Amino acid sequence: MKILVYGINYAPELTGIGKYTAEMAATLAGYGHDVRIVCAPPYYPQWEIGPDYSAWRYGREVRDGVRLWRTPLWVPRRPRGVRRLLHLASFAVTSLPVVLAHTFWRPDVVMCIAPSLLNAPGAWLVARLCRAHAWIHIQDYEVDAAFQLGILNGSRLKRTALWIERMLLRRFDTVSTISNKMLERAADKGVALTRLVHFPNWVDVTAIHPLGRTSTLRDTLGIPEGAIVVLYSGNMGAKQGLEVLATTAVQLVDRSDIVFVFCGNGPMRSVIHAICGPLKNCRFSDLRPKEELNELMNLADIHVLPQLGDAADLVMPSKLTGMFASGRPVIAMARPGTELYDAVAPRGVVAEPGDAQSLAASIERLAQDPEARDRLGRKGREFAEDVLSRDAVLSEFSKMLCSRVPVGARREIDTYGKTPALAKSVDDVAADADTVTTR
Template sequence: MKLLVYGLNYAPELTGTGKYTAEMAEALAARGHDVRVVTAPPYYPEWRVADGWSAWRYMREVRGGVRVSRAPLWVPARPSGATRLVHLASFALSSAVPMLRHVRWRPDVVMAIAPTLLCAPAALAVARAAGARAWLHVQDFEVDAAFGLGLLDSARAARIARAIERTVLRRFDVVSSISAKMVARLVLLGVDAPKTFCAPNWVDVDTIRPLERASAYRRELAIADDAKVVLYAGNMGKKQGLEHLARAALLLAARNDICFVFCGEGPTKTALAASVAGLSSCRVIGLQPPERLNELLNVADIHALPQRADAADLVMPSKLTGMMASGRAIVAMAREGTELHETVAPRGVVVEPDDAQAFADVIAALADDAPRRACLGAAAREFAERTLSPGAVLGRLEARLVECCVRDVGDVLDTLDT
């Protein structure tokens, strides 16, 4: 199979969509498929192009057995609703050039990754011109998120954006997303149910696993041996609701036996660091090397997953997979009835979004209850091993991709023979 993947984010970005897109592409290449990628230079979550990369030049490389073409883009120093739109449009325009070059390669499937939907027209055009199937994989409902978080607030713009979203979604041959409720949302937006597919994010449960010793980060961050560590590791943006975890840290400032570690990058990091600057119980650090991810996740006694109420129904946080695989207790903010609530509640503790006091109360209770922490962590680990391993998720994805390429019964028989 010849697969062309088209998305804004890709390795060596360490978090979010780029991480999963790269792992998927490299895994499929390792299984013998010919995979090519059109993407941007790495810039996320720091919102600046990484050292050694250019924001203004086209570049090519081979990474993990995948041929990668990178197109220029503009990255705003202070992302807002308007600047984000220009940012996304700059990549959509510049990336059309390498996308069109792949028409002659004649891929079997063109897979666009959302965000961003601004790239969907080029993906559809290339797929049609090459006689390929068009696949859209939705990591985030960006239109809902933009208006829910107030990045855009015009009612007229909302109607136009949602109309465009519905039109674009219906044009793809397959539309997938990362949770069952997000797939159900696709159907509500007008995608025919047989065209939908659930492809959850995964975690390497052999690489991310419980340690039988104390994490080295305890010593490096000067955390007392008997302190209980509450860890947030991931993007630091608006929808993460990190202000609620910072508030919980303030509410628990008198607890000398609880330490909060905030790890990541993003537009709200400076404000977060300022809000906890006077607390000896808090550590704020940048993104850590990928080879140290397991060490980092194991510094936690409790993983914290805050969320703003206006974003709580929109996404399934990708960071949750690593939390579960590490075998530590999880406290999350989620509404009842959402996929996040249904995933965490049987094997973690869930409170309502935006309720910092409830967040603090649960953290304090878990800090005092080692047996319950161990029980919740073991349940989360079992769930990760059973449902989130790369073999299980990527095997199903590969099968659907191959099925998507099949044109008639003869092709089916040929595929089965091979």
């Protein structure tokens, strides 16, 4: 089957949506599907274009058996409000000609990854032009989150944005998202139940697993022997609620046996560092390279997942899968009735969102109870192996794709499709691109 995936984020981004889109595409290609990607150059979570990539040039590459078209975008240093919208719009505009050119390739499925919803009209149009299945996969409800977290404001703007979102979602043949609560929200937005699909995030349980020894990163970060490491790893953005974790570190500064490690990048890192960076119980690190990811996840004696209450069911934190797979216990901030609470409560500790005292108390209790840490860590690992494994999730997703695209509507897989002369025009769109590289 020919599958065109259209989304702003992609590998080599180490965290967030790009990581999952890349793993999905590579796995589908391994199953024998012909997969193509239209995406931006890597920029997340540092919010700056990665080395060896350009913000202003079109480019092509081959990565893990998948052909990629990279298109320009503008990356603001402070991605808030109008600047964030302009950032997303820049990619939607520059990528539209490339996506439209893929009409000649005649994909069987056109999948839009949201965020960004601004890509959705182009994805839907291409699907209709070549009579393909139009699929949108929602990782975050960006419109709801933007207004609830104060990134955007204004009642008229909110009504307009939500109306456009509802109109777009109802036009796709399939709408998938990563949690059951998010599926319920899609239904509330008017998407027919027959079009809704649960497509959760996953974890490679062979790549992230209990080490059975002390992580080498303890020495790298100067962590005293015997200290309990409380780790946050991932994007440092507005919706993560990291100010609460920083305040918790301040409250526990006199506990010499507890060390907080903040690993990641993002627009809130400087704010968090200003609160607790100079403290003796805090360490800051950039994201580690992929080959050190398992060392990083095993650095934790306790993983912590701060989360703003207002965003609890708008996003399902993707980092949770790796936390469980590491076999280390998790403390998450969530309210009863939310999917995050339901995922963590049976195999971890749950604290009240936004309450630094509640988080501090939970950390202290778990820090002094090694048996509880071992028990919860084992439960999280078992959950990752049984429910969240990459092979299980993506194998089911591939079957789901095939079941939703009628056999008679699929075209055979080959390099250029049934009409090589027409399909080759897709490549011409990026004629000024850098040379093709294989990664």
